[in-house]
Amino acid sequence: MSNAQRFLRTLREQIPVYATLIALTLFIVVPFLWLLTSTVRPVAELYVYPPRWIPQTFTLVAYQKAFQTFARPLVNSAGYGLVTALLTLIVACPAAYSLTRLNYPGKRSVTGVFLLTQMLPFVLLLLPLYIIYLKLGLYNTRLGLIIGFTALTVPYSVLLLRSFFSGLPIELEEQAMIDGCTRLGALWRIVLPLSTPVLVAVVLSSIVLVWNDVLFTIFLSKDLEVQTASVALYRFFTVRSASGGVAQKEVMLAGGVILTLPVIVLFTFLQKYIAAGITAGALKG
Amino acid sequence: MIKLQAVTQAAEHLKKRGIFSSRLKRDEILLGYALLLPSFLFIGLVIGYPLVRSVQLSLNRFKLTAGVDSEQFCGLCNFQSLLRDPFLDVYLRNQAIWVLGATFLPILFALVLALLMDRELRGRWFWRSVVLIPWMMPIATTALTWRWIYDRQWGLLNYYLRQLGIISENVGFLTDKLWLWPSILLMAMWMWFPYNYVAILAALQAIPKEMREAARVDGCTPLKEIWYITLPSIRPVLSLLIVLGLIWSMNDFTAIFLLTEGGPGIDSTTLAPLVYKVSFRYYDLGKGAAIGMVLMLISLIFGAIYLQMVKAEEK
Numbered sequence: 001m002s003n004a005q006r007f008l009r010t011l012r013e014q015i016p017v018y019a020t021l022i023a024l025t026l027f028i029v030v031p032f033l034w035l036l037t038s039t040v041r042p043v044a045e046l047y048v049y050p051p052r053w054i055p056q057t058f059t060l061v062a063y064q065k066a067f068q069t070f071a072r073p074l075v076n077s078a079g080y081g082l083v084t085a086l087l088t089l090i091v092a093c094p095a096a097y098s099l100t101r102l103n104y105p106g107k108r109s110v111t112g113v114f115l116l117t118q119m120l121p122f123v124l125l126l127l128p129l130y131i132i133y134l135k136l137g138l139y140n141t142r143l144g145l146i147i148g149f150t151a152l153t154v155p156y157s158v159l160l161l162r163s164f165f166s167g168l169p170i171e172l173e174e175q176a177m178i179d180g181c182t183r184l185g186a187l188w189r190i191v192l193p194l195s196t197p198v199l200v201a202v203v204l205s206s207i208v209l210v211w212n213d214v215l216f217t218i219f220l221s222k223d224l225e226v227q228t229a230s231v232a233l234y235r236f237f238t239v240r241s242a243s244g245g246v247a248q249k250e251v252m253l254a255g256g257v258i259l260t261l262p263v264i265v266l267f268t269f270l271q272k273y274i275a276a277g278i279t280a281g282a283l284k285g
Numbered sequence: 286m287i288k289l290q291a292v293t294q295a296a297e298h299l300k301k302r303g304i305f306s307s308r309l310k311r312d313e314i315l316l317g318y319a320l321l322l323p324s325f326l327f328i329g330l331v332i333g334y335p336l337v338r339s340v341q342l343s344l345n346r347f348k349l350t351a352g353v354d355s356e357q358f359c360g361l362c363n364f365q366s367l368l369r370d371p372f373l374d375v376y377l378r379n380q381a382i383w384v385l386g387a388t389f390l391p392i393l394f395a396l397v398l399a400l401l402m403d404r405e406l407r408g409r410w411f412w413r414s415v416v417l418i419p420w421m422m423p424i425a426t427t428a429l430t431w432r433w434i435y436d437r438q439w440g441l442l443n444y445y446l447r448q449l450g451i452i453s454e455n456v457g458f459l460t461d462k463l464w465l466w467p468s469i470l471l472m473a474m475w476m477w478f479p480y481n482y483v484a485i486l487a488a489l490q491a492i493p494k495e496m497r498e499a500a501r502v503d504g505c506t507p508l509k510e511i512w513y514i515t516l517p518s519i520r521p522v523l524s525l526l527i528v529l530g531l532i533w534s535m536n537d538f539t540a541i542f543l544l545t546e547g548g549p550g551i552d553s554t555t556l557a558p559l560v561y562k563v564s565f566r567y568y569d570l571g572k573g574a575a576i577g578m579v580l581m582l583i584s585l586i587f588g589a590i591y592l593q594m595v596k597a598e599e600k
Contacts, residue, residue: 013507021401024394025415031475032418034441035430047439091323098320102313110321117332119588121536123557124577127564128338129331151331154324183316212423214539230425234543237429253433256426263421 039063039254046250066254073224073232074258080142080228081207084149088157088206089199091150096161097187101173111162117155126219133220140221145228148216153206164198165191204270208263229259339581342574349568356571363575372551376559383541383555386470387477388530392523394474395481400511403489420479428543431472435459460549469544469553476540481526488522489515521598528591532584556580 034053038046039062041055099111129148130139138144172194173186181189192199210228217231224232237252325333343363347356367373398416406412419427434441435458443455458468492515500510516523538557541547547554547562554562556576564573 017401017404020397021406021412024398024401025412028415028418028475030441031427031430031434032422034434035426038433049439049444051439051441051444091327094320095324098317102317102320103310104314104317107317113328115592116588117328119532119536119584119591120332120336121538121557121560121577121580121584123536123538123560124339124574124581125332125335127560127570127573127577128335128342131570132330132335132338147327148331151327154327158324212425214425214543230423233425233429237432238546249433252429256423256429259423259426260421263423267417267421 035253035256039250039257041250043248043250062250062254063258065248065251066258069236069251070229070232070255070258073227073229076142076226077211077228077230078262080146080149081210083146084153084210085203085206087146087150088153088202092154092157092161092202093187093192093199095154095158096165097191099158099162100165101170101183101187111159114155114158118159122152122215126215130219138220140223140226142226144220145217145226148220149206149210149213152213152216153202153209157202157206160202161195161198164195168194200270204266207266211259211263229255233259339574339577342570343578345571347569347571349570359571363571364579366572367575367579375551376554376556379551379553380535380555382466383469383473383553384531384534386466387473387534387537387540388527390470390474391477392481392485392526392530395478395485396523398478399482399485399489400515403486416479416482419476422476424476424539425543427472427476428540431468431475431544432459435468459545462552465545465549465553469541472544473534473540477530481530484522484526485519488519492518521594524594525591528587528594532587532591535584535587536580 037053037055040058040060041052042057042059042061045052045055045057099107133139133144136144138147168191172190173181176186176190177183212230213228214230214234217228218234221227221231224235227235233252233255236255342356344358344360345356346359346362349355370376402412402416422430435443437443437455437457437460440455440458442458443452446452447455456464458464496514496518497510500514505513536557538561541553541555542558542561545553547558557580560573560577560580563576564570
């Protein structure tokens, strides 16, 4: 009897929980699933009323077209992402090391500056930057975009690395330096190898940031030849003429899926590193 | 999330001094600055100098239509022109709707979801992966997807709302004044709740189990438990998320630009897209910079509040 009562009670408590959870989950997955199912059908089935969740004919033709359309921008995105990530590491690691291991006047303000950059409206900065880029000949160039992206990723990467470095035991470095290692040697041989999780987190977030960026690319370039896949997608779905008048819905939607896949793959394979990076930061509080 | 962590951490550590002490003071100082130099070159070129130049631009009359050399000091003329703008109230109203909606809706959704998920669940792995979907979608894909869902003729939402009898004929969710903001904010909620969710869930899991058990033994109903135990315990995280949300949504350009381009007309134009419009469509760089300055000053006020909160946390 008491068992049955307990069961009923759990049931009464559980049902609303699961019901709400399912409703919220539907709201979360429906847009994604609708995007997916819209891409695996012939165009004719895209424009039907009522909308069909399961297409009558299954085809991947949209993806084939999307790969052709977005080939160049996709390569651009990947290239910018990798170069930016590498540059970010080269620039941010020494800065973070400097902030955690060395003493000099103005250190607190430096951290403050990095923090401040996270609160600025970039749309304001891009205005003069556009003028500067025109003058320096960086406008609409790959180099210009990479410089912009790197400036975008460096501040928070420094902050992230800094909180990780400051949690590493200092004794190992002291030992190494007593044994004749220089400071930079200690950074290279001791600190960096111990920091793999947070380094992966920095690389990953830099790549994703570049991959998703729209703002910098729109302001600092004009030709699809040098632009990222995110911006190419945006241009195709807003400005029909950008795609030579052949902007087809199913191609754009398939392009949207193609754009999402690498991010999912990165997240899935590197999940433990991201988690490690985050908890490492969180534990230092 | 990573960004959120980094910012929070840095603020918390602002006060701490370096741990190493060295006898070679001057070398240490020089090395310290030298290691910072590369990062400051990037930040100086892309953020620092443009910041100074923005201040200057906002005080100059500079219309590209009058020629590229037409830049001339004019004091506060751009700010005056902004104050006299006949559509100023529309922009400010849009900005208020956007900032409040895009901050609180995702946090609210995340809170409800986190409260539901903070328990033994069947198929935990499934629920967790689902929650991350909007986070992994690039914003260009997100905007495209929602535009397709909101499509006037073939959109999914029109179909379902008609089935439910809420609307009798198809509406243009992104063109009809009544539906415009709810539609924009629905997308904002969908794409921005995940990082709030992760932060809130982590805070929930840090609440000692004994507290809840004690509450339950004392006869607390689940709702009372949430109100008296759970919410007060996660209040610090919630207020941080709110302030950061306010700052980031205030400055956000991309979401609205990709979904509606500020339209129809100016009906969804907030201040960040307005900076772009005024500068690159009307070629009035001075006024564009002035609007940006207003935006920046408000952000900095919120930024200062944020830093105060982090400091108060420390004590």
